[in-house]
Every structure is written in structure tokens, then in C-alpha cells.
Amino acid sequence: MAPLFPLYIARSDGKLEITSSKSKQKELNRPTEAQLDQAPNAKGVSDYYKELDLGDPKEVDWRRKLGGMLMREIGGKDEQNKNYILAALPENYRLYEHVKYTVSEKTGELLKSSRNHAKGPNDRQDAYLYGHPLGRKKRYRSPADFFPHLLWMATDEGGEPDNCSCKVCAPDEIQVFEKPGKVKPEPALKKEEPTVKREGTPPKAATVGTNPIVVIPKRTISQDSMKPMVKPSPSPVVVKPTPSPAVPPAPRISTPSLTTPTPLAAARCFEQDQDAQYNKYLFRPGELVWFNKGAAWGLAVIVKRNLFKDQRHQDRPKYLVQPLSHPFSHPPLKIVASEELLRPWLAWSAPGPTHQSLGAGGLSYDTVDWRSVLQGQYGPGDVEVDGSIFGAKAIDESYTFIEPLDNLTTTAGERHFTGMYLGGEKIWIGECIRLRIGQGQDIMVLHDIIEKSRPGLSNSSTVVHLVGDIYTFSTIPYGPGREPPENVHLPSRLRQDLDYRNRATIPTKRAISYWKLVQPRGRLGLAEVKGRWYESSVLLPILRGAADFTRDLRRGEIGDAGYWMNGRGDSSSATGRGDGTSGKVGTQKFDRVEAFGRAVPMGTKISRGLDGPPEENIFPMEPGIPGAPMVGIEEGPRGQLQQGVSDGDIEEFMNLDRMEEGYVQQFAEGGAQFYGDPMAR
Numbered sequence: 001m002a003p004l005f006p007l008y009i010a011r012s013d014g015k016l017e018i019t020s021s022k023s024k025q026k027e028l029n030r031p032t033e034a035q036l037d038q039a040p041n042a043k044g045v046s047d048y049y050k051e052l053d054l055g056d057p058k059e060v061d062w063r064r065k066l067g068g069m070l071m072r073e074i075g076g077k078d079e080q081n082k083n084y085i086l087a088a089l090p091e092n093y094r095l096y097e098h099v100k101y102t103v104s105e106k107t108g109e110l111l112k113s114s115r116n117h118a119k120g121p122n123d124r125q126d127a128y129l130y131g132h133p134l135g136r137k138k139r140y141r142s143p144a145d146f147f148p149h150l151l152w153m154a155t156d157e158g159g160e161p162d163n164c165s166c167k168v169c170a171p172d173e174i175q176v177f178e179k180p181g182k183v184k185p186e187p188a189l190k191k192e193e194p195t196v197k198r199e200g201t202p203p204k205a206a207t208v209g210t211n212p213i214v215v216i217p218k219r220t221i222s223q224d225s226m227k228p229m230v231k232p233s234p235s236p237v238v239v240k241p242t243p244s245p246a247v248p249p250a251p252r253i254s255t256p257s258l259t260t261p262t263p264l265a266a267a268r269c270f271e272q273d274q275d276a277q278y279n280k281y282l283f284r285p286g287e288l289v290w291f292n293k294g295a296a297w298g299l300a301v302i303v304k305r306n307l308f309k310d311q312r313h314q315d316r317p318k319y320l321v322q323p324l325s326h327p328f329s330h331p332p333l334k335i336v337a338s339e340e341l342l343r344p345w346l347a348w349s350a351p352g353p354t355h356q357s358l359g360a361g362g363l364s365y366d367t368v369d370w371r372s373v374l375q376g377q378y379g380p381g382d383v384e385v386d387g388s389i390f391g392a393k394a395i396d397e398s399y400t401f402i403e404p405l406d407n408l409t410t411t412a413g414e415r416h417f418t419g420m421y422l423g424g425e426k427i428w429i430g431e432c433i434r435l436r437i438g439q440g441q442d443i444m445v446l447h448d449i450i451e452k453s454r455p456g457l458s459n460s461s462t463v464v465h466l467v468g469d470i471y472t473f474s475t476i477p478y479g480p481g482r483e484p485p486e487n488v489h490l491p492s493r494l495r496q497d498l499d500y501r502n503r504a505t506i507p508t509k510r511a512i513s514y515w516k517l518v519q520p521r522g523r524l525g526l527a528e529v530k531g532r533w534y535e536s537s538v539l540l541p542i543l544r545g546a547a548d549f550t551r552d553l554r555r556g557e558i559g560d561a562g563y564w565m566n567g568r569g570d571s572s573s574a575t576g577r578g579d580g581t582s583g584k585v586g587t588q589k590f591d592r593v594e595a596f597g598r599a600v601p602m603g604t605k606i607s608r609g610l611d612g613p614p615e616e617n618i619f620p621m622e623p624g625i626p627g628a629p630m631v632g633i634e635e636g637p638r639g640q641l642q643q644g645v646s647d648g649d650i651e652e653f654m655n656l657d658r659m660e661e662g663y664v665q666q667f668a669e670g671g672a673q674f675y676g677d678p679m680a681r
Contacts, residue, residue, distance in 0.1 A: 006087040007067050011153055013161075014092030014131035016477065021135075030130050031096055038472060038518035040103065046437075046519075047100045049128075050472065053441075054088065055559055058127050059095050063088070065143040066150055073151055090153060093131035101437060103524070138168045261489035261517055262447050262469050264430050268418050269403060270610035272428045278496040279538050281305060281317050282339045286592045286606045288395050288424030290348060291321050291334070292341035299324045299350075299388040301395070301596060303333065304607030306617050320607075320619055326370045326387030327598035335619060340542055345396070345424035346531050346566040347543060350389050355381035358390075365390040365597060391599025396423045396568060397586045398595040399464075399526060401451060413453035420449055421592055423568040425532045431491050432533035434562050435470070435524065441562060443515075443533050444468040444522065445491060464585065466529065470522040471515040473560065478506050484514035497535040501558045508556030526585045530567030536560055 018029050030036075031049035040046045052059040067084035089095065129140040132149075140146035149166035156163050164170060267273035275284060283289055283302055291300045300321035307315045317339060323331040336342055352359045355378040358368060368390060373383050403418035419428040427433055432443045448467040469489075476482065487495075498513065505511050539561045541549045552558060569586075589595040592606050607616040 004064070004067075004083050004085045007070065007084050008087050009090045009150070009154060011159065012090035012092060012131075013133055013153065013159070014090055015133050016092050016131075018133060018135045027135070029092075029132075029136055030094065031136065038470075038516075040519060043102070045100070045102045049096045049098050051475070052095045052097055052127065053473075053475075053559065054557070055563055056095075056441075058097065058125075059089075060085075062095060062127065062129070062143050066147060069143070069147045070150060070154060074155065089129070090131070090150065093129055096128050096130060098126045098128065103437070103522075132168050134168060140166075140168070260520060261487055262445070262520055263489050264445075264491065265447070267430065268405070271608070272403075272418060272430070274610065275426075275428060276430060276492060278493045278535065282534075282538060282542075283317075283319060283342055283344075284426040285609060286421055287426055288345040288392055289321065290343040290345065291323070291336055293334075297343075298385075299345075299392045300334070301600060301606075303604065304617060304619070305609070306619060308337070318619070322600050322604055324388035324391040324596075324599040325384045326373070328370060328374065329384070330601045331384070333620060343542070344531075344534065344539075344565065345392065346568065346570075347564065349566060349570065350392055353381065353386040353389055355379055355383075355386055358386060363390070365394045365599060387599060391597065392424070394597060394599070395595050398423065398589045399586050400589045400592055400595055401449070402426075402592075415451045417449040417451070421595065422526065422529060423531065423586070425568075427532045429468075432494055433466070433468075434530035434533050434565070434567070436528050436530055436567060437470075437524070441560060442470055442472045442518065443494075444470050444524065444529075445489075445494075447521070462588075464526050466524050466526070467521060469517060470519040472518050473513060474516040475505075475511050475513040478510050478512040483512060487515065487517070490515060493535055494533070497537050500535075500537040504553055504558055505556040508554070511556075530562070531565065534561045534565070540564070 015029050017026055019025070020027050030051075035049045038046055038048045038050070063086040064083075067086045070086075071079045071082070071084045126141070129146050130136055132138040132140070140149070145167060147166075149164055149169065152164035152166070152169075153159075161169055267276060271285075274280060283305065285302050285304055287302050289300055289302060290297050300323045303320045303322050305317060305319045308318050310316045316337070318335060318337045319342065321334050321336055321342075323334065325331060355373060357378045358373070358381075365387075368386075369377075370383070370387070372378065373381075373386070398421070400421040401415075401417040402420055405416040405418060417429075419426065421427075427446065429446045429449060431446060433446055435442045435444055444466065446466060446468040448465075450465040450467065451462050452465065453462050471490075476484070490498075494515065498515065502512050505513065536558050540552075540558065543561065543564050544552070593600070593604055596604065605616075609617065
């Protein structure tokens with residue numbers, strides 16, 4: 001794909017706060033508090049505005065369109081055949097999306113309106129740009145609406161608002177009906193081409209009217225690397241914007257009485273308690289993962305986990321994994337001694353099968369004639385790789401309940417559970433899951449998992465409800481007296497990750513974030529769940545690489561790890577079936593091994609960890625157990641962790657869609673995780 005050149009707008013008239021012309025009071029230049037309230041009404045309809053973060057696909061689309069229009073207007077011939085993107089929206093301009101959807105109270109499913117005019121699952125998803133000095137009512141509805149104002153900011157050195165031709169600064173009725181005597185005469189301008197400032201190159205003359213205040217760094221950014229996030233490249237020649245006046249502190253945020261968070265219940269088993277601890281284990285027994293085989297990446301399931309002492313005598317996790325394969329041959333168990341050599345199943349998209357003929361006809365793991373594939377009747381390809389792809393797809397479509405709860409309810413036909421395997425992941429009540437509703441970035445603190453028999457149908461026909469508090473991530477300007485109240489009912493992992501992120505954004509962005517309660521005791525179906533939630537402070541150093549994460553950390557730009565993740569069922573088209581499990585419940589399995597099917601050897605057992613007997617936690621190469629291969633990492637100079645994997649090695653194994661699209665940056669040496677004070681580095 002063609003590279004994208006970032007543009008920096010060095011001046012902005014945007015305001016975060018304005019004085020109302022009617023009330024003469026200060027007000028925030030954004031949608032009203034009522035418009036930001038995501039709580040549904042009595043009919044289950046949620047109708048609200050939500051700020052789009054840097055890197056949101058729609059926010060990226062706005063910046064790409066604006067960058068392209070700007071350079072088509074002021075760029076020379078050399079710029080016309082290049083692709084541009086704004087590194088960020090002009091200062092104090094923020095993009096909000098109007099979201100409207102309805103959730104059925106009976107089924108917990110998302111209802112689709114017959115008058116829907118949005119492309120997604122919601123009834124509407126319109127984006128509006130706020131920040132104009134005239135206030136919240138003077139918002140922009142599209143990049144085309146905002147472009148004349150952007151062009152004015154980039155080219156009018158005097159910053160005279162009367163020179164702007166946008167619909168807000170110069171509405172049509174003024175342009176058409178204004179009396180001639182009141183029209184401000186325009187000074188004669190010498191026709192000359194704007195000076196486009198480049199890094200490392202002298203300015204050149206050409207033909208427009210004024211000098212554009214736009215900086216185009218010579219360094220390029222891969223267009224694919226803009227998905228899902230775009231990070232502006234540092235530039236030593238950016239013109240600093242004029243500091244905006246200090247914003248007086250807003251009233252302290254209060255939690256409405258109608259949205260009281262649900263208290264967390266105590267852990268019901270040892271493994272649930274282990275997984276509730278911050279930065280202890282990233283992966284769990286029974287989960288589907290990508291693992292580094294040394295010169296390639298493969299798919300495997302975690303059989304057991306434990307802690308070991310590294311050379312610094314610190315506890316570090318290790319995992320025993322069983323690679324997936326076709327039914328007639330399975331690779332041996334492998335020990336992975338570093339979490340940097342594992343990835344969640346949802347971090348990447350699986351490629352199509354290496355036997356291209358297997359990609360057609362709606363085949364599944366159980367319907368593929370693996371013996372014929374081994375005999376070469378399906379052409380060339382790697383049978384083990386294809387077995388792992390089809391096996392992973394089958395696991396992704398499954399779900400299994402674990403740890404049933406007794407005597408929790410007297411409601412007939414209901415069963416409650418402490419946890420469940422959902423696709424490739426293991427989730428517990430009392431922790432967070434990622435949701436598809438709204439922006440697809442909200443989370444639920446899970447409080448109950450309910451399996452309910454459908455009235456009038458057989459016992460085998462059931463519906464699953466997930467009950468919990470729904471939250472959205474919100475950011476406000478930081479100042480004394482405006483810290484959000486602490487929510488002690490959030491899981492410890494969520495609170496510690498939020499604290500980590502705020503310690504990075506407060507000194508750099510003067511902004512503080514919090515998890516805003518949208519709906520207590522919400523009820524959703526399995527189809528509305530993307531997967532389990534991961535801490536950005538723990539997972540992003542692995543997904544992004546040490547160098548990129550450190551750079552983002554120093555800028556205070558720690559986004560949500562979910563931006564870099566798929567949702568359950570998103571890669572279903574990898575095996576050519578194209579139906580996907582997105583929006584579908586999947587197939588219930590009796591236990592986790594049944595979900596693995598023949599993709600693992602017969603007799604495979606999943607450790608129950610601390611809830612099982614001690615012998616289940618003994619690893620190969622430990623006393624009394626036959627040896628097994630060890631996959632780990634070597635200590636480099638200064639004790640840094642060396643990954644030693646190149647993009648070329650990966651491409652030889654699999655054409656990983658998300659890796660090619662830039663979801664995984666080049667693996668950086670020194671992949672140590674950053675768990676301390678983010679600003680102390």
C-alpha cells in the first residue's frame with residue numbers, strides 16, 4: 001500500500017470552553033451532559049453522543065480525507081500523487097459520534113430498526129466535529145463541511161475570521177443577502193504560490209495567496225500502519241500553536257444516583273482469584289493462543305501454567321502448550337517461558353488454508369477429508385498448518401460453562417455459573433469483557449452468567465444472558481478539584497491499569513480518564529461480546545513492541561488494547577466459510593477438551609491449576625515427567641529479553657492478515673514489559 005504522509009496543523013482557533021451568548025455562563029464546547037448520557041430509556045433505547053478517540057476508524061477517516069483535500073488545494077505537482085493524513089485534528093477540536101440503538105429486554109439482543117440509516121448495527125452513527133469558538137451548536141457534520149475552516153487555519157497568517165468561507169463563519173444567508181455597504185472590502189493580494197514547509201528542504205515559491213501553516217515531515221508512515229491507530233511522527237520544525245487561555249476547573253464529576261455500580265462478589269475459587277490479580281498471568285489454561293515456534297508462529301492451546309524464578313530471582317509465568325494439527329499427527333507439547341512469545345488468539349486474524357481448495361465449500365474441521373489431504377488429493381500445502389487453522393476456527397465458534405453455582409436462584413429453568421470459555425478465551429464473573437454495542441469499545445463488569453431454558457422448547461434449547469455493569473472510557477481536562485470519584489466496585493486489574501494510564505496522560509496531556517458507568521445490571525447475549533478485556537499497560541508492550549510503546553508512553557498516548565484486537569468470530573472467513581460467528585452465539589460444548597476436538601491428541605487434559613491436585617501443575621522436564629521441548633528467550637546484554645523473530649520468518653509460515661496490515665509492528669529488541677511508574681523511564 002502507498003505510504004501516508006502526516007500533516008501537522010500548527011494553529012487552531014478551537015475552544016474547549018466558551019461563554020454562552022444567552023446565559024453569559026461558561027459551558028463546555030461539546031454535546032450537553034444529557035446528550036452524553038448513555039443510559040437507555042424505559043423502552044431500552046440508548047441515544048447519546050460519544051467522543052471518538054485518536055485512532056478510531058471513523059476519526060482516522062476524517063483525518064485522511066482532510067489531509068487529502070488540504071494538499072490537493074495547496075500542494076504543488078509533487079504532492080498531487082501522494083497520500084496525506086492529518087497527524088491529529090486541530091487543537092481543541094474533538095469528534096463525537098451520535099449513537100442510537102435498542103437492546104431487547106427479553107433476549108438481550110441488539111434490535112435493528114426498519115428505518116435504520118447507519119451501516120453498522122446501530123440505528124444511527126453520525127459523526128460531528130466540535131470546537132468552533134461560536135459554541136456547540138456550530139458543529140461540523142462532515143470533513144467537507146470542515147475543510148474550508150481547516151484551509152483558513154492553514155493559510156491565513158493573520159487569523160482573521162472574516163477571511164474564512166466555511167458554513168459556520170460565513171453562512172449562506174450572510175453571503176447571499178448581506179447589504180453591499182456592509183461588505184468588508186478585501187485587500188488586493190499578490191498572487192503567489194504558498195510555501196509548503198518540508199523537513200530538510202528549503203521553501204519554494206508558487207501561486208496561491210498566503211503561506212500555509214502546515215508542516216510535512218519527509219519521513220513517511222505506512223498507510224496500513226494507520227489501522228487501527230495513527231500516531232503522529234515527531235517533527236523538529238512544527239510551529240507551536242498559540243497557548244489557549246486557562247480553562248477554569250469544571251465542577252467535580254458526580255455519579256448519578258440512578259447509576260449506582262454493583263458491588264463485586266468475592267472470588268469463588270483459587271483460579272478465579274489468580275486471574276483477578278494485576279500482571280500475574282496474561283494467559284489461562286484452556287485458552288487458544290498464537291505461539292512463537294522460533295522461526296514461525298503457530299496456533300496452540302494452553303494446557304497448564306505455573307511460575308518459575310528467573311535469573312533475577314523474580315517470579316515469571318511459564319506455559320505448557322499443545323500445538324493444534326490435523327487428526328492423524330500432532331506436534332509434541334512445548335514449554336513457553338516468556339509471555340512475549342505468546343499472543344492472544346484475537347490479536348491476529350488467521351489466514352486462509354495453504355491448500356487453496358479447502359477454502360471453498362463451507363468446510364469445517366470435522367468435514368475436511370484429512371486423509372485425502374495427506375495423500376495430496378487437494379494439491380500442495382501444509383497439512384499441519386491447515387489443521388491448526390480449521391481447529392482454531394472450530395474453537396472460536398464454541399462456548400463451555402465452568403464452575404456451576406448451586407442454589408443461587410429459585411427461578412425455574414435457570415442455571416448460573418462462575419465462568420465460561422467463550423471462543424478462544426476464558427472469562428470469569430467479577431472481571432471485564434469487551435462489547436460490540438455502542439462504539440464497540442465499551443466494557444461490562446460481569447456479575448452473572450445465566451443459562452436459561454426457552455419456554456415451550458426442549459431442554460437442549462437454551463439462551464445465555466450475561467449480566468453486569470456497562471462502562472465507557474471517558475477523558476476530561478485535568479485540574480485541581482475535578483478528579484473523578486474513585487469507584488471501588490471496579491475490578492482491581494481495571495483500576496490499576498487506569499491508574500497507570502493516568503500517570504502518563506496527566507503530565508503530558510493535562511487530561512485524566514475514568515470509567516463512566518452507563519448502565520448497571522445490563523443484560524446482553526453472547527453475540528454482543530467481543531472477548532475478554534486486557535490491560536493496556538500489560539498487553540500493549542507485547543503487541544506494539546518495546547520501542548513503539550515507549551514512544552507512545554512518553555507522549556501520554558496509551559490507547560485501549562482493544563483497538564489492536566479482533567472480536568470473537570471476526571476471523572471466521574479465514575477458512576473460506578464467510579459466515580462468521582460475529583453476531584451468533586456458537587455451539588455449546590460439554591467441556592473444553594470436547595471444544596478442541598481432534599485438533600489435539602486423545603487424552604489431552606487441561607490443568608485445573610490451584611483448584612486441582614498438585615500433580616496437574618507439574619511441567620515436563622520436572623522430576624518424574626518425560627522431557628519436552630522448551631521454547632523460551634535468551635538473556636541479552638544488560639539482561640534484556642531478546643525476541644529474535646523477523647517479519648520474513650513469519651511470512652514463510654503464514655500470511656497473517658493483521659500483521660501485514662500493520663497491526664503488529666516490527667519486533668523490537670529489549671521487549672521487557674513496562675509495569676512501573678510510566679513517567680519514570
